[in-house]
Each structure stands twice: as structure tokens, then as C-alpha cells.
Amino acid sequence: xxxxxxxxxxxxxxxxxxxxxxxxxxxxxxxxxxxxxxxxxxxxxxxxxxxxxxxxxxxxxxxxxxxxxxxxxxxxxxxxxxxxxxxxxxxxxxxxxxxxxxxxxxxxxxxxxxxxxxxxxxxxxxxxxxxxxxxxxxxxxxxxxxxxxxxxxxxxxxxxxxxxxxxxxxxxxxxxxxxxxxxxxxxxxxxxxxxxxxxxxxxxxxxxxxxxxxxxxxxxxxxxxxxxx
Amino acid sequence: xxxxxxxxxxxxxxxxxxxxxxxxxxxxxxxxxxxxxxxxxxxxxxxxxxxxxxxxxxxxxxxxxxxxxxxxxxxxxxxxxxxxxxxxxxxxxxxxxxxxxxxxxxxxxxxxxxxxxxxxxxxxxxxxxxxxxxxxxxxxxxxxxxxxxxxxxxxxxxxxxxxxxxxxxxxxxxxxxxxxxxxxxxxxxxxxxxxxxxxxxxxxxxxxxxxxxxxxxxxxxxxxxxxxxxxxxxxxxxxxxxxxxxxxx
Numbered sequence: 001x002x003x004x005x006x007x008x009x010x011x012x013x014x015x016x017x018x019x020x021x022x023x024x025x026x027x028x029x030x031x032x033x034x035x036x037x038x039x040x041x042x043x044x045x046x047x048x049x050x051x052x053x054x055x056x057x058x059x060x061x062x063x064x065x066x067x068x069x070x071x072x073x074x075x076x077x078x079x080x081x082x083x084x085x086x087x088x089x090x091x092x093x094x095x096x097x098x099x100x101x102x103x104x105x106x107x108x109x110x111x112x113x114x115x116x117x118x119x120x121x122x123x124x125x126x127x128x129x130x131x132x133x134x135x136x137x138x139x140x141x142x143x144x145x146x147x148x149x150x151x152x153x154x155x156x157x158x159x160x161x162x163x164x165x166x167x168x169x170x171x172x173x174x175x176x177x178x179x180x181x182x183x184x185x186x187x188x189x190x191x192x193x194x195x196x197x198x199x200x201x202x203x204x205x206x207x208x209x210x211x212x213x214x215x216x217x218x219x220x221x222x223x224x225x226x227x228x229x
Numbered sequence: 230x231x232x233x234x235x236x237x238x239x240x241x242x243x244x245x246x247x248x249x250x251x252x253x254x255x256x257x258x259x260x261x262x263x264x265x266x267x268x269x270x271x272x273x274x275x276x277x278x279x280x281x282x283x284x285x286x287x288x289x290x291x292x293x294x295x296x297x298x299x300x301x302x303x304x305x306x307x308x309x310x311x312x313x314x315x316x317x318x319x320x321x322x323x324x325x326x327x328x329x330x331x332x333x334x335x336x337x338x339x340x341x342x343x344x345x346x347x348x349x350x351x352x353x354x355x356x357x358x359x360x361x362x363x364x365x366x367x368x369x370x371x372x373x374x375x376x377x378x379x380x381x382x383x384x385x386x387x388x389x390x391x392x393x394x395x396x397x398x399x400x401x402x403x404x405x406x407x408x409x410x411x412x413x414x415x416x417x418x419x420x421x422x423x424x425x426x427x428x429x430x431x432x433x434x435x436x437x438x439x440x441x442x443x444x445x446x447x448x449x450x451x452x453x454x455x456x457x458x459x460x461x462x463x464x465x466x467x468x469x470x471x472x473x474x475x476x477x478x
Binding site for chain 2: 008017018019020022023026027030033034037038040041044045046048052055056059060063078079080082083086087103106107108109111112113115116
């Protein structure tokens with residue numbers, strides 16, 4: 001782990017836009033994931049091979065996890081949630097490759113993902129119940145709770161961004177410090193912890209997103225069902 | 230911990246592009262192939278279920294058909310047994326009738342054979358009796374016996390049947406009555422016979438006399454086809470030719 005790769009650096013500029021190593025690594029991840037997806041699904045057949053079984057297993061597991069939370073809308077939210085999981089896992093683990101830095105250790109990226117989650121929650125909520133019906137849930141059970149709802153929307157978005165950024169950044173810093181203090185092989189246990197932490201943080205981010213989206217969709221749905229009954 | 234607006238905006242765009250790329254290259258193909266496989270499995274299960282249902286239906290159909298065949302077989306067997314019993318009864322009746330007819334035929338043949346045998350025995354007995362009587366009478370024959378036979382003839386001539394009397398009476402003048410005797414007749418005996426014949430014919434009758442020892446004893450009168458026998462030889466012939474006791478001379 002070179003010290004230069006552990007921090008956000010400018011790679012090049014396009015006019016007024018500054019392209020950092022976070023964006024470049026993200027593009028690399030996107031390229032690798034797209035190429036892997038294309039290679040994995042190029043020769044899909046009804047009699048699957050080992051590689052197809054593994055890919056189908058991953059997709060089916062993600063789909064099943066989403067279906068467990070949102071049984072009626074899992075197809076609708078699956079691309080977004082699944083991409084969050086896959087991208088964050090790969091982005092968290094990419095720092096294990098020497099010379100690369102996890103883009104999730106950049107607050108700009110985690111904030112962007114958190115903003116996307118914030119927008120997606122409202123997008124799915126409005127898409128499911130309409131704008132008025134969706135906005136009405138901020139006034140329930142009592143309009144006096146509206147400020148708290150608004151504060152909750154902001155804080156949970158900020159928490160998403162900061163939680164992922166803080167954990168990954170701190171892990172990278174801890175690994176760098178241990179490497180500097182202890183020597184060549186000492187950071188290995190820390191790197192193993194990094195793997196676990198990367199998977200856990202990806203899972204937490206995706207699952208929280210799923211719960212937020214499900215809350216937006218099902219809060220109005222439950223009220224509709226109660227009215228029908 | 231620095232925030233860069235360009236990175237923030239680019240990462241949002243990057244992520245949305247990645248969502249589209251993975252949706253296009255990963256989720257959609259994989260979920261499609263899983264759905265196709267699931268549909269294929271469900272179709273195979275449905276086909277198997279349909280095949281099983283069809284097989285069950287065919288099995289039930291064949292079981293019903295086998296049961297019907299069994300019942301039909303039992304009915305046919307029972308009917309065949311009845312027909313066999315009826316045919317056996319009919320054949321037994323016909324056989325019994327045939328046996329009775331054959332038995333009656335055999336009985337009739339046996340009776341006919343017995344009658345013929347009895348007739349042959351009777352004929353043989355009569356022939357034997359005739360030979361025995363001829364042998365005996367040939368030794369007993371004599372002129373005296375002939376005389377007695379002649380007197381007996383004269384006594385019985387008036388008792389001849391009217392038909393025979395008409396033969397005598399209708400005889401012409403030229404016809405003669407031939408009188409044959411075993412022994413020579415004297416004039417008195419001849420005159421007595423002629424007189425008796427004249428009375429019987431109620432007219433004079435011409436007579437000629439002959440001697441034939443074969444007669445053993447007695448007389449034989451003949452006029453054309455008419456003949457009156459009163460000799461031992463003729464009696465023995467009557468005895469031998471008579472088939473029953475009812476036969477008359």
C-alpha cells in the first residue's frame with residue numbers, strides 16, 4: 001500500500017472537471033463488473049455449467065433476500081439494491097489490490113450513493129402510491145411529527161454516507177498505520193478483518209436501503225389494507 | 230475527509246450507468262434463464278402429471294375392460310356349459326332313440342329268424358314224419374285198406390263241396406273220369422264207383438281205370454284239371470306240404 005494511493009488524488013482534468021482516483025477506480029470497477037457480467041451471461045443455457053451455477057446462485061440469493069423483505073415489488077427494486085451490494089462489496093475489497101484505494105473511502109462517493117438512496121426511496125414511494133398519498137405519510141400518525149420525519153430522512157441519509165465512508169476509511173488508515181509501525185506481514189490480520197468489514201458494510205448499506213425503500217412502499221400499503229378491512 | 234462536487238456528481242452518474250449495465254448484462258439474462266428453466270421444469274412437471282393422469286385413466290379403463298371381459302367370459306362359459314348340457318341331452322336322447330330303434334330291428338330280425346328256423350324245423354319234422362309215415366304205411370298198405378278207403382270215399386262223395394260237384398256236372402260227354410288205384414279193382418268195386426259218380430254228376434259219367442302202385446293204397450279221381458285224391462300217397466303229400474295244422478286238403 002503506497003502512501004500516495006491511500007489518499008484522494010487528482011488523476012487528470014477535463015476542463016473544469018477534476019477526475020480523482022476515486023472516479024478512475026470506479027470506472028475500472030464498472031468496466032470489470034460489466035465485462036464479467038457479459039462474459040458470464042454470454043453462453044447461458046438451460047443446462048448450466050459451474051460458472052453459470054455460481055452466477056445464478058449469486059443473483060438468486062440477492063433476489064431471494066429482496067423478496068423476503070418486499071415480496072410484491074422485488075422485481076422493481078432488485079436492480080438498484082443488487083447493484084448497491086455488488087458495487088460496494090467490490091469497491092470495499094479493491095483496496096486489497098496493491099496500489100489501489102477503495103473508492104468507498106471517499107465521502108464524495110458514499111454521499112453520492114446516499115443521495116441516490118434518498119432519491120430512490122421517494123421515487124419508489126411516489127411510484128407505488130402517487131405523490132399526494134406518499135407525502136401524506138409524513139403527516140401520519142400526526143402532523144406534528146412532520147419535522148421529525150424530515151429530520152429522520154436527512155439524518156439517515158447522512159448516516160448511510162458517513163457510516164460506509166468512516167468504516168472503510170478507518171480500516172484503510174488502520175492498515176496503513178500498522179504497516180508503518182509493525183512491518184511487512186503484520187497488517188495481514190487487519191486485511192482479513194478488512195474483508196469481513198467490507199462484506200458487512202456492503203450488506204448493511206444495501207439492507208438499510210432496502211428497508212428504507214420497503215418502508216416507503218409498504219407504509220402506505222398497510223394503511224390501504226387497513227382501510228379495505 | 231474532503232468532499233468533491235465533481236466526484237460526487239460523477240459517482241452518481243457512474244452508479245446509475247452501472248445499474249443499467251448490470252441490469253442489461255447480468256440481472257435480466259440470468260433471471261430470464263432462471264424463469265425459462267423454471268417454466269421448463271413446471272411444464273415437465275405438468276406434462277408428467279398429465280401423462281400420469283392419462284396413464285391412470287388408461288389403467289382404470291383397462292381394469293374396467295378386464296373386469297368386463299371377465300364377466301363376459303364367465304357369461305360365455307356359463308352359456309357354453311348350458312349349450313353343452315343341452316346338446317349332450319339332445320344327443321343322448323337321439324342315441325337312446327337310435328338304440329331303441331336298432332334294438333327293435335334286432336328283435337324283429339331275431340323274431341323273423343326264429344320264425345324261419347321254426348318253419349324250417351317244422352318242415353323238416355313234417356318231412357321226417359312224412360318219410361316215417363310213408364315207410365310205415367307202405368308196409369301197412371293192402372287191398373283191404375284200399376277197399377276201406379274206397380268205401381270211405383263213397384260215403385263222403387255226397388258231401389263234396391258244391392263247386393266240385395258243378396265240375397262233374399258240367400263235364401261233357403266226351404270227357405272221362407280217370408280212376409287210378411294202387412290195386413286192381415274188381416267189377417263190383419268199379420261199378421260202385423261209377424254209380425256214385427253218376428249220382429253225383431246227375432248223369433252218366435264215362436270212367437277209365439288205371440293201376441298205380443305208387444299210390445300204396447286208395448284211389449285218385451281226375452277229370453281234366455279237377456282231381457280228387459283219396460290215397461295214402463296223396464295223404465302223405467298233404468301231410469308233408471301242410472305248413473300248419475289249419476291247412477286243409
